[in-house]
Every structure is written in C-alpha cells, then in structure tokens.
Amino acid sequence: MTAQETTGVSALSRRALLLNGAAVAAFAVLRPATALAQVEAATPLEAGDIRPFRVDVPAAELVNLRQRLAATRWPDPETVDDRTQGVQLAKLQSIVRYWETHYDWRKAEAKLNALPQFLTNIDGLDIHFIHVRSRHENALPLIMTHGWPGSVFELLKVIGPLTDPTAHGGTAEDAFHLVLPSIPGFGFSEKPKGTGWNPDRIARAWDLLMKRLGYQKYVSQGGDWGAIISDAMGRQAPPGLLGFHVNRIERSTTIPPEVARALRSGDPAPAELAAEERAVFEETREFLTKGFGYAAIMGTRPQTIGYGLADSPVGLAAWFYDKLADWVFTRGEPERTLSRDEILDNITLYWLTNTGTSSGRIYWENSAGTSKLAPIAIPAAVTIFPGEVYRPPKSWAERAYTKLIYYNRVDKGGHFAAWEEPELFSAELRAAFRPLRRP
Template sequence: MFSPFRVDVPQGAIDELRQRLRATRWPRSLPGEWERGVPVEYLRGTVERWLEFDWRAWETRLNAIPQYTTEIDGQTIHFLHARSTEPAAVPLLLTHGWPGSVAEFLEVIGPLTDPTRYGAEATDAFHVIAPSVPGHGFSVPLAESGWDHLRIARAWIELMERLGYDRYGAQGGDTGSVVSPLVGRLAPDRVIGVHLNGGLAFPAAGPGDLDDLSATDQAKLASAEQLRATGTGYAVLQSTKPQTVSFGLSDSPVGQLAWILEKFHDWTDPARALPEDAVALGHLLANVSIYWFTNTSATSANLYYESGTYPTAPSGVPTGVAVFPTDPAMRHLLEREHHLTHWTEYSRGGHFAALEAPDLLVDDIRTFFRGLR
C-alpha cells in the first residue's frame, strides 16, 4: 500500500540546470525596483547564488525524514511521515500551498515530533504527516483533471485512514488554509482540531462588515486592497490559462525562479526588504529547485484552475488561527465560517510562517492543541 521514497535527482538534471542558468537570455529592463516585478539585477545575483547552491545537501535533509508514496483515487501521493517517540503523540496533518512544498516544514518537524529536545513538554508531541499536494513536488504526474481542494481533502482523509490514524489534527497555510477546514468538515468525527495560517483571500465581507474596524483591521484591509490591485496577476493567469504560462516556466529555470521569488517578496514579513531577509536563501532555492526538478509549473498551477466554492458553514470542529503580517484575516468575518476557539496575532513573520517564524508557529500549534488532545 505504501512504497518507501527517497529524493534522488539525477546528476544530469543538476548539470542541465546549471547550463540553462549560465545561458540565460536576460531581458531589457526599465529603471525601478519591485513595482514592475522582480528587478533584473537582483535576479542576476540570485541566479549566481543558485549556481553555487548545493542541492545534494538539501536532498540529504529531506531524506532524513521517512517518506512514502501511495495511490489514492488514481493519483500518486507523496508524503513525509515523521513519527514521534512519545507514546501519547497526536497525529498532525500538515498541508502546504503554492509556491510551497513539503520542504517548508523542515524547520518545524523536529520541534513538533520531539518537543523535549527543543525545550517543550513531552505532552506537546505530534506525529507529522505532510503530503505533497497533487501536482506539486513529488506527487506527480497529475493523473487527471478535477483535483480541486475538496478532492484533496478527501484524499487526505483516506491517507490518514490508511495510516491507521482515526483521531488527528489538521494544520495548513495557503492551500492548506482551504484544505484543512474541508478535512474537518468532511470528517468531524476524526479531526480534533484545525489550525490555520497564511490565508490570502480578500475578506469575505458583506454590507457594514468593514465599518468601524480597529486600526489593526484597517491596516489589514488596506494591504488586502493593495494585493488585489497589484499582486494577483499570477493567480489570474494560473486560474485561466495555466498551460500557456507553464511553457516559459518549464523551459526557463530563471523564469521559474522569478515567478516564485516575486511571491516571497510580496508575501513575506513587510519589515524585511528582500526575500532572503525573511527566508534563508538556501531554503528558498531548495523550494524553487523542487519545482524545477519535478517540472510542476503547469500541474501546480492547475489547482488555481480547478478551484471552486466550498461549504462555509462552521463544522463544529475547534479551529485556531495564527495571524501573521500580510495575512488579511479578520476574526469577526472568519468566525462565520469556522468554530473559532483560538486566535493569535503576531507582529513578526509573514505568509510563509513555517519558514519565517517557525518558533512562533510551532508554539501556536502546541498551545491550540493542548486542550484538544
């Protein structure tokens, strides 16, 4: 039912990547910084770092965590499965987003599975199950169309059942902030709690909902409006013509790097000027490399094309939300869709919390689940 998996990129693919990077045809550019997109000179410097990047070291880090593949609903599903040695550990299903991968969980898996080693109590331990979203990373090839958030949630429930987990928590950001609540709605008898971060959707507001906002929520609204005005072009393309945009991304590693790097600039902690100020450049390049080596620009974008509307009535499953800078979440709006029992707002971090502020995210997850074990 499960096949052991190891990341093992052929050396020829690494050599080809470097050849393509060296042969980049750079575009002409106009004066300016990030307002038109990723600056050419900045990207040149990042490409130089990618040429020096040690992919094998990151392969070793990934392969230090047990990994498997299985087939669910006709689709190959890859997942990390890091079990804790603590007998009372609670299974925790982690779901990444776009442009993320399971590599973004490398900083949180240790503290979650082995809390005593990181200064926490043994009673805070989790078994971590982190699947690659279909069409992303190593959950390839994408077998067919129709893999939307709801189908992914059903697949995750099947995965947890196959693993023998009949009682577990769900956590996620970005795509995971949509999928994890759906897991709770579909399996409320199994999911003990849902923890969320990193939602980017514009606040689902009705008449009067955005009146009399606090100063904090007014700032969130202004940021959300700015994102909607200038930062959603990628989503329009990926949700309407994902195959067309993928030709440039699949053929040019610099194109793929720029496409993802822009999101790490726009969505990370606004107090950090550059993406690598918020997320270690090595980790960022590992993530981009996964997209390149697995050739998943089209299939990961497909989720935007497939996305639809889903049930929003509260499931009754306790839900916690960790709000980081750049997250437009407003409690009075989200509590209509979720049974909110935990809410924390942080002044440090951003959309990629597992990479930007893993200490805060882990602590928030522990705090939320303590009363639900």
C-alpha cells in the first residue's frame, strides 16, 4: 500500500486492516505466554462461527496518532487550583507528551496477541473475546465483562490468578476457565449499525457465547457495565447460569423508595436512616450532583460528544482520564495505582478502533432506566471496594439480590477493581463462587 493509499484508508477498511491478522492466523492454535499462568487455548470450532483473531494495527495509524498529538491546540488553563473544573492542563499535557514521544502501542498489541483471541458472530454482530482455559481439572467457566471507559485491558492482570490459582495463593479447586468479551461497540467487537444493543440483548448474547464454547454450566462477573450486564443475565436466568458476582451495584434497584424520593427532590436524608445509610445517601447525592454529567451527556447526546472523541486523541484522553481520576481508589491520581502505559493502552485502543462514540451509545440504549426491574432470584455475590462510587450496605443490596450468597467489604481498590487490585479481586471471586462449585 502506498503512502497516498494509506492516508485515504476509510474507517471501514481501517477496521479490515486491524482484523487482517485473524485471516493470517486462521485456525491456528494460539497459546498465551507462560508468564500468564500455564494455560492452554481451546475452543470447539465446530460448535459455531468462531475465528482466531490477532491485532495488527497498520504503522500509518500510529504515525497519524503522533501527528495529531503534536498538532494539538490546547485550551487555556483552569482558573482553580484543583480538579473541580476537570482534568488540569499541566497534567494532561504531561500525559500527551509521553504518549507522543515514549509510549509504544506494539507492547500493548503483544499483550493481547500473547492470549487466545477470537471473533464470533452473534445476532449479526462480530464479537471479540479472549478465551483462556485453565490447566486444572474441573475449573469453573466464568464470563467476565469490562465497563466504560474500560476494555479487556482492565481484566488482563487477573487472568493468571484466576486460571492458575496454585501459582497465586489459591488451590486447584479455585480455578476458572475465562471468557473475556468486548462489549459491542467497544474495542475489537463490531459496532452496532442499528439500535437495540442494550444490556438485556448483550446478556442474551453472552449466554449464547458460553453455550457456543461448550459451557453448559457457568458463572458471570462484571463491574460498571459488566455488572449491569451480569444483573441482566441474572434476571433472565438462562439454563446453566449458576450465579454471578458484581463489584458495582445498580443504585436504582437497591435504594429504598424514601431515599430515592429525597435524592430526586433535594430533601435532606430521611431521619430514620442509620449512620452508614446516611453516609451512602450523602455520597450518592454528591456523585449525582457533581459527578454524573458524563453519563447524562452520553445518555442523551452520544453522537454530539462523539465528534470530538473521534477527531481528537487529546479530547478522547481528557474525557477518559477524568473518569479514571474520579473513580480509582487513589482519587485524582490514577498513576499511583496504574502505570501511565496501562492507562494509555486503554485509551489508545479506543482511539485506534474509533470507538469513543460507539461505546458511549450503551448509555443511550440504557436511558429508559432500571427503576422497574424485578429483584434477581439466582445466587448473587457482591464485593464492595472502598473506592467505588456507590457502596450500599448489605440490607440495601438484598433489595436487588434475593439470594445473596456472598457480601464482603474490602479495604482497598476502586471502581476498576480487577485493574487496580488484581490479587485481591481474584481472591474475592474465589471466595464468592466456592458455594456454587460441585461438592
């Protein structure tokens, strides 16, 4: 391809170039690096339309990214000495300088390509997923879903502890076979061309994916949108879903009616609330008042914000970094928890796949709300991480999960729990799912 041809690559053909590694490696047996636990890749190709996948970003895309970063037109600095107006200019300029001059996407690409990746078509959409089988007999199949502004990158550090627990402080009886899909419109999953890909539809697709892989019994896990999708799976209760774990709880299904009314009206907390409940009330009001604007925008105008996310890598980075800073346990300083390269792996994935807009549409798809959703009757497990934005007491969680088999509060970790605290997160999943394993 000539330089002129590369410059003129359309969005569709760019995606085809990103996928060309799958064709080159068709039906190859992919094996993850031994450092990620001694696991083997396996999938029953005869069970459905499952194709091996590799990431292979054209060099011209990376050159274009650096050119755009170098040509950034910066806004004036904030007029305050804190983050109350958003991501601070000096902080973002430092990140962008590193992104332009030192960051290496090829290392991120190698992380993904060291794992067994696949595409499969479900309901007319190609779904990207990582599938890592444990070497341990009787491992429990687990489908685990990322959130926004995350991706499969936020889950990579738990692959080893979950598939090879004996190398990470657990026992062989704690092992999982892992399936890590990319939500439609995120990462290397196809972007929906029409409406309707809401959490309920994704939940049905995930059950089909597990059955296509040959897993007749399995469990689910998620945080952020992954938790909402896991909740939807719990309500649908497909045959074979033994239970699920979440590290993020939906507010609308757990907040008592009188508390919800006070939040909507701006009234003080109900007098009968206990001290723990009152603290949750005040934290929730603070979040809804000062930290929920991003969701309101994407829930009503994902296309409008999407133009900036698609055209400016710095705009994309600012939009995502703001939420990382808000939601990690080390509030305001995500680099104290995640390396700069880890943060940029995730942001660069969104940029190269041009999924800033398509990923935001899940908020629009879900905008009908969840206030009328029925409680979930299958076994559910919850871990409350202290940096999460909503941390309801057990009595509130039981409003949504009528068969709550596990509820635990830990002392570190935030919204991106698997990314921030992989060992602790893995230990929580082992404990949460033990009651669901065969005796």
